[in-house]
Amino acid sequence: xxxxxxxxxxxxxxLQIVQQVKQDIRLGLLKEGDKLPAVREVVTMxxxxxxxxxxxxxxxxxxxxxxxxxxxxxFVTKQPAGLSPDIQSALLDKLEGWLAExxxxxxxxxxxxxxxxxAQRNQRGDQHGTDSKR
Amino acid sequence: xEQTVKGKVSEAVQTNGLGKRxxxxxxxxxxxxxxxxxxxxxxxxxxxxxxxxxxKLLVGLNSPSAGDVVVLGQSPSQSTSYLSSIGYxxxxxxLYSQFTAADHFAIGKHMDVNxxxxxxxxxxxxxxxxxxxxxxxxxxxxxxxxxxxxxLAKRPQLLLLDEPVAALxxxxxxxxLTSLAQAVTDADGELTVVMSSHLLADxxxxxxxxxxxxxxxxxxxxxxxxxxxxxxxxxxxxxxQPNNDGYRVIKETxxxxxxxxxxxxxxxxxxxPGWHIRNVDIEEIVLAYMGQNKNESITKGDVx
Amino acid sequence: MNxxxxxxHSKQFMIATILLILFAALLIPTGLHYWQVYxxxxxxxxxxxxxxxxxxxxxxxxxxxxxxxxxxxxxMILPILLGMFWGVPLLAREYSEGxxxxxxxxxxxxxxxxxxxxxxxxxxxxxxxxxxxxxxxxWSKTPNALNLDRFVFLPxxxxxxxxxxxxxxxxxxxxxLGAWLKRTMIALGLTFVLLVGIIVIVVxxxxxxxxxxxxxxxxxxxFNALRSKLPxxxxxxxxxxxxxxxxxxxxxxxxxxxxxxxxxAQTQQAPTAGSKTEDSATVxxxxxxxxxxxxxxxxPDNRYWxxxxxxxxxxxxxxxxxxxxxxxxxxxxxx
Numbered sequence: 001x002x003x004x005x006x007x008x009x010x011x012x013x014x015l016q017i018v019q020q021v022k023q024d025i026r027l028g029l030l031k032e033g034d035k036l037p038a039v040r041e042v043v044t045m046x047x048x049x050x051x052x053x054x055x056x057x058x059x060x061x062x063x064x065x066x067x068x069x070x071x072x073x074x075f076v077t078k079q080p081a082g083l084s085p086d087i088q089s090a091l092l093d094k095l096e097g098w099l100a101e102x103x104x105x106x107x108x109x110x111x112x113x114x115x116x117x118x119a120q121r122n123q124r125g126d127q128h129g130t131d132s133k134r
Numbered sequence: 135x136e137q138t139v140k141g142k143v144s145e146a147v148q149t150n151g152l153g154k155r156x157x158x159x160x161x162x163x164x165x166x167x168x169x170x171x172x173x174x175x176x177x178x179x180x181x182x183x184x185x186x187x188x189x190k191l192l193v194g195l196n197s198p199s200a201g202d203v204v205v206l207g208q209s210p211s212q213s214t215s216y217l218s219s220i221g222y223x224x225x226x227x228x229l230y231s232q233f234t235a236a237d238h239f240a241i242g243k244h245m246d247v248n249x250x251x252x253x254x255x256x257x258x259x260x261x262x263x264x265x266x267x268x269x270x271x272x273x274x275x276x277x278x279x280x281x282x283x284x285x286l287a288k289r290p291q292l293l294l295l296d297e298p299v300a301a302l303x304x305x306x307x308x309x310x311l312t313s314l315a316q317a318v319t320d321a322d323g324e325l326t327v328v329m330s331s332h333l334l335a336d337x338x339x340x341x342x343x344x345x346x347x348x349x350x351x352x353x354x355x356x357x358x359x360x361x362x363x364x365x366x367x368x369x370x371x372x373x374x375q376p377n378n379d380g381y382r383v384i385k386e387t388x389x390x391x392x393x394x395x396x397x398x399x400x401x402x403x404x405x406x407p408g409w410h411i412r413n414v415d416i417e418e419i420v421l422a423y424m425g426q427n428k429n430e431s432i433t434k435g436d437v438x
Numbered sequence: 439m440n441x442x443x444x445x446x447h448s449k450q451f452m453i454a455t456i457l458l459i460l461f462a463a464l465l466i467p468t469g470l471h472y473w474q475v476y477x478x479x480x481x482x483x484x485x486x487x488x489x490x491x492x493x494x495x496x497x498x499x500x501x502x503x504x505x506x507x508x509x510x511x512x513x514m515i516l517p518i519l520l521g522m523f524w525g526v527p528l529l530a531r532e533y534s535e536g537x538x539x540x541x542x543x544x545x546x547x548x549x550x551x552x553x554x555x556x557x558x559x560x561x562x563x564x565x566x567x568x569x570x571x572x573x574x575x576x577w578s579k580t581p582n583a584l585n586l587d588r589f590v591f592l593p594x595x596x597x598x599x600x601x602x603x604x605x606x607x608x609x610x611x612x613x614x615l616g617a618w619l620k621r622t623m624i625a626l627g628l629t630f631v632l633l634v635g636i637i638v639i640v641v642x643x644x645x646x647x648x649x650x651x652x653x654x655x656x657x658x659x660x661f662n663a664l665r666s667k668l669p670x671x672x673x674x675x676x677x678x679x680x681x682x683x684x685x686x687x688x689x690x691x692x693x694x695x696x697x698x699x700x701x702x703a704q705t706q707q708a709p710t711a712g713s714k715t716e717d718s719a720t721v722x723x724x725x726x727x728x729x730x731x732x733x734x735x736x737x738p739d740n741r742y743w744x745x746x747x748x749x750x751x752x753x754x755x756x757x758x759x760x761x762x763x764x765x766x767x768x769x770x771x772x773x
Binding site: 007014043 | 172173314315316318319320338339340342358359362405412413414415417418
Binding site for chain 3: 156190193195196197212213214217218220221222224225226228229230231233237240241242244245246247248284288
């Protein structure tokens with residue numbers, strides 16, 4: 001597996017690793033029993049602090065995504081239940097339809113992103129609102 | 135690989151009210167920092183903030199004008215026992231331009247008690263840097279690697295790097311940081327690094343702690359992830375006033391339509407009523423702290 | 439550490455060695471030749487009793503004259519060159535290229551680093567300047583014998599043991615100025631000015647004459663009266679005239695003469711005191727009768743080695759100042 005660490009995101013590098021591993025598992029690029037690169041390999045690959053890799057792997061281990069086998073390496077455990085392919089493709093269809101609409105309305109990529117993020121925030125805000133009412 | 139768990143209680147570096155004065159000018163003032171063993175610390179701040187002065191005090195090249203400094207349980211000195219535990223790469227990477235890399239390693243062999251020649255030679259061979267060419271004829275990136283090898287092959291416990299990547303092109307910079315990160319990995323928690331730089335974006339990945347020096351004073355000294363988690367940009371409608379509830383405003387900017395606050399939160403949180411929260415990278419945070427100081431000095435100037 | 443010093447400075451040492459070989463290649467054959475010619479001339483002149491004229495007869499060709507001037511000049515500038523090109527760069531180059539920070543953060547103390555460097559460069563200075571000077575001193579036996587002037591400024595400063603002390607001082611001064619100024623070019627200029635000022639101007643003219651109280655000799659007026667009282671090979675410091683009240687003059691000008699001698703001179707021709715003409719004898723006795731005497735101060739030739747030792751010691755002691763300053767600058771000053 002190949003990691004990409006991007007600076008200037010404000011997302012701590014360890015979190016970027018965690019997210020990338022989980023995403024690769026979700027997309028089926030990493031399967032149960034696959035070996036993750038050793039800390040030194042990751043360090044060499046992306047010029048990163050080894051403690052960051054250690055922390056990311058520990059986080060992934062805590063979340064049950066990977067397990068450490070002493071002296072052998074770090075391996076992907078089980079796939080998270082995830083979405084059934086049916087639901088996934090249904091959602092994808094909807095999103096593609098929505099994107100077609102934005103295109104028809106003449107929105108550019110940035111505008112689409114802004115819309116998407118606003119919707120996400122509204123969603124979160126609503127949740128928060130219900131939380132605080134409690 | 136459990137570096138963080140490995141127990142060494144004492145800090146690698148501990149300063150208290152440290153200051154350095156040249157004539158009547160304080161290059162460094164009231165600097166109180168601590169650097170845990172095994173950490174990689176970024177020392178950032180504008181030019182003239184005292185980064186070089188601080189590093190020279192830590193190496194023992196200069197002596198402090200005020201305050202205390204303890205490095206690896208000793209006070210910095212010119213003694214063999216102290217110097218052999220410190221690796222230092224000075225600004226602009228000074229090397230003897232007429233000497234080859236091998237000549238430089240011979241200096242280490244003659245002058246360093248723990249010199250690991252194999253390590254030095256192996257590092258350069260891996261990078262395909264010729265050992266028998268005068269270093270004056272090497273590229274900037276290669277010279278930086280020779281300088282790093284000189285510091286690392288001493289087998290130091292504390293490595294102090296003064297703007298090591300400032301003059302390097304992006305590729306050489308990445309190579310240098312890779313070498314550094316490998317060295318930290320190989321040392322398995324036995325090596326502490328303090329590296330000054332003003333190229334902030336690079337530091338985020340290699341360093342796990344950050345010290346921000348501005349206006350000759352310590353602005354921040356903490357874990358870099360904590361810094362990223364607690365510093366956020368709050369965006370709200372124009373005219374909205376900060377209520378300073380659970381956060382401290384570092385930098386405030388107003389556009390015709392919105393108010394932007396760069397804040398330090400007391401607790402990491404993802405929600406603040408009335409504000410949109412955005413992540414900020416370490417560069418923005420550092421710039422905000424520097425700007426804060428600039429504003430202060432302007433205000434002081436106005437008062438006078 | 440010794441290895442590093444050699445590695446850094448072997449080139450400078452090689453250049454000095456090559457110059458020494460070239461110098462020897464010029465001085466050894468010419469020195470042998472001049473001595474032979476001189477000995478031969480001496481044996482012939484003693485038969486015809488014309489040895490006093492040898493000085494003006496021998497070695498008058500332009501080549502010989504050039505060599506006779508080149509040899510002391512070379513030894514005179516040697517300490518200055520060593521101070522500039524060995525002393526100054528020793529630390530100034532480290533400072534200006536920042537390599538002091540590289541070596542000061544190895545595992546040996548700055549004190550040891552500096553001491554090793556200083557010992558080697560000073561030993562090399564003594565050896566090289568000693569070799570040049572020994573060669574020059576040996577070569578100078580012909581001009582010394584011919585001119586009997588080894589005590590005057592240039593021969594004294596370029597023979598014996600003093601050039602070695604000059605070189606030691608010059609190198610020490612160059613090192614200290616280089617360490618102080620941290621920039622090679624400025625330190626080179628200042629070193630040159632100070633060394634010329636001290637070695638060529640101040641010490642020979644103001645200090646050296648005072649090492650031992652000079653001998654004073656007086657004589658009656660007249661051209662040869664005083665000269666005949668000065669021993670050969672003496673370093674003449676001053677010549678003048680003293681009146682009966684003890685006032686001294688560099689020269690007794692005609693208007694200051696007593697009237698009776700003025701009148702006497704006017705009746706004769708060429709009224710100058712101490713002129714060579716037969717007529718002036720009476721004028722000289724007139725002045726002598728009026729209480730005027732010639733006076734000279736000199737250092738006799740038998741004080742030559744005493745002076746060499748005093749000046750050697752002076753410069754060696756003087757060298758301690760820049761050496762001490764260098765230690766202070768390296769060990770105590772902020773890097």
